[in-house]
Amino acid sequence: MIPPRLGWRLPRVFAHRCGGALAPENTLAGLRIAARLGLRAVEFDVMLSADGSPWLLHDETLERTTNGLGRMCETRDAELCDLDAGLRRHPGFAGEAVPTLAAAARLCRQLGLQANVEVKPAAGFEALTGEVVGRCVRAFWAAGELPLVSSFSQVALAAARAAAPELPLANLYQRIPSDWLARLQESGALSLHCDALALDDDVLAEARARGIPVLCYTVNDPLLAAALFQRGVTAVFSDRIDCIGEA
Ligand code: G3P
Numbered sequence: 001m002i003p004p005r006l007g008w009r010l011p012r013v014f015a016h017r018c019g020g021a022l023a024p025e026n027t028l029a030g031l032r033i034a035a036r037l038g039l040r041a042v043e044f045d046v047m048l049s050a051d052g053s054p055w056l057l058h059d060e061t062l063e064r065t066t067n068g069l070g071r072m073c074e075t076r077d078a079e080l081c082d083l084d085a086g087l088r089r090h091p092g093f094a095g096e097a098v099p100t101l102a103a104a105a106r107l108c109r110q111l112g113l114q115a116n117v118e119v120k121p122a123a124g125f126e127a128l129t130g131e132v133v134g135r136c137v138r139a140f141w142a143a144g145e146l147p148l149v150s151s152f153s154q155v156a157l158a159a160a161r162a163a164a165p166e167l168p169l170a171n172l173y174q175r176i177p178s179d180w181l182a183r184l185q186e187s188g189a190l191s192l193h194c195d196a197l198a199l200d201d202d203v204l205a206e207a208r209a210r211g212i213p214v215l216c217y218t219v220n221d222p223l224l225a226a227a228l229f230q231r232g233v234t235a236v237f238s239d240r241i242d243c244i245g246e247a
């Protein structure tokens with residue numbers, strides 16, 4: 001099967017976790033700031049609640065980024081609706097909600113933001129999370145360009161692909177493994193994402209020769225961003241969207 005193509009041109013910078021460091025991570029406030037600063041694209045993390053619904057959250061537990069307690073996979077939708085995602089780390093954003101994937105998709109489309117949806121399964125929920133996110137992305141972006149769907153979990157990506165074969169996929173790693181090409185072909189992914197500090201020049205050269213974009217996280221130093229672009233990296237995920245831009 002020929003891998004689906006991305007219907008939009010990759011930008012140089014993705015706002016990491018919606019709005020980088022300028023707003024609480026994985027919130028609608030972050031999306032608004034990214035759009036206001038002229039970003040073309042954002043990345044965010046998606047995890048399932050106890051009801052099996054997709055929400056924007058990075059950690060398996062709620063404590064770091066919300067005023068909730070306990071495991072996301074054991075928290076019902078009704079409880080998530082009442083949580084505050086601003087209070088704890090960005091008090092100026094007190095009252096900011098934990099968004100559903102549906103709300104994030106709607107706002108991205110309103111703001112004209114393209115997205116990289118990172119499937120972030122809690123341990124043991126890899127296949128279910130991939131399947132739900134795949135199905136929801138297909139439904140929520142039905143009238144627009146599909147986002148790029150990535151995951152550290154090959155199982156989650158395979159499930160997303162089974163649920164919605166038209167989705168453009170990305171393989172996400174800390175360090176890109178030596179068998180990356182076989183994995184890319186097997187998963188039908190079109191881009192490779194890795195930790196900027198673990199990027200290997202030989203892998204980068206081979207990916208470039210094959211026309212495979214390499215994207216790096218998390219790049220908050222403009223000099224590092226410039227060096228990565230110089231080396232041939234296509235795009236970076238950044239928290240510092242106030243000083244790392246498209247130009
Ligand atoms: O998708 C790139 C990056 O977000 C991966 O790391 O932990 O910030 O989700 P993390």
Ligand code: MG
Pocket residue numbers: 017043044045118
């Ligand atoms: Mg992420």
